[in-house]
Amino acid sequence: MQTAQDILNQIRWDKRLAAGAFVIGYYDRIEHQIIKVAFTEIRFPEDHHFQFEIIDEEGELRSIPYHRVREIYQDGRLLWRRD
Numbered sequence: 001m002q003t004a005q006d007i008l009n010q011i012r013w014d015k016r017l018a019a020g021a022f023v024i025g026y027y028d029r030i031e032h033q034i035i036k037v038a039f040t041e042i043r044f045p046e047d048h049h050f051q052f053e054i055i056d057e058e059g060e061l062r063s064i065p066y067h068r069v070r071e072i073y074q075d076g077r078l079l080w081r082r083d
Helices: 004-013
Strands: 022-028 033-038 051-055 061-065 069-074 077-081
Touching: 004 069, 004 077, 033 069
Parallel strands: none
Antiparallel strands: 022 033, 022 069, 051 061, 069 077
């Protein structure tokens, strides 16, 4: 089974996937629920290879480790899930 990091890297670098609308669902430890964010809102810092970054609703930069990714959707369909 592919890891979340493998799939996110594939989405990032495979130009054939560029037309798809991807949504990432990650587990938020504070809210105790899965938060969904558009792939276009994710940033990949060059110096951190085990996480990505988002700006949350309050405008705060948040680092999300790949192991907290639980779901990946493509065009509204579930593409990948991990418990």
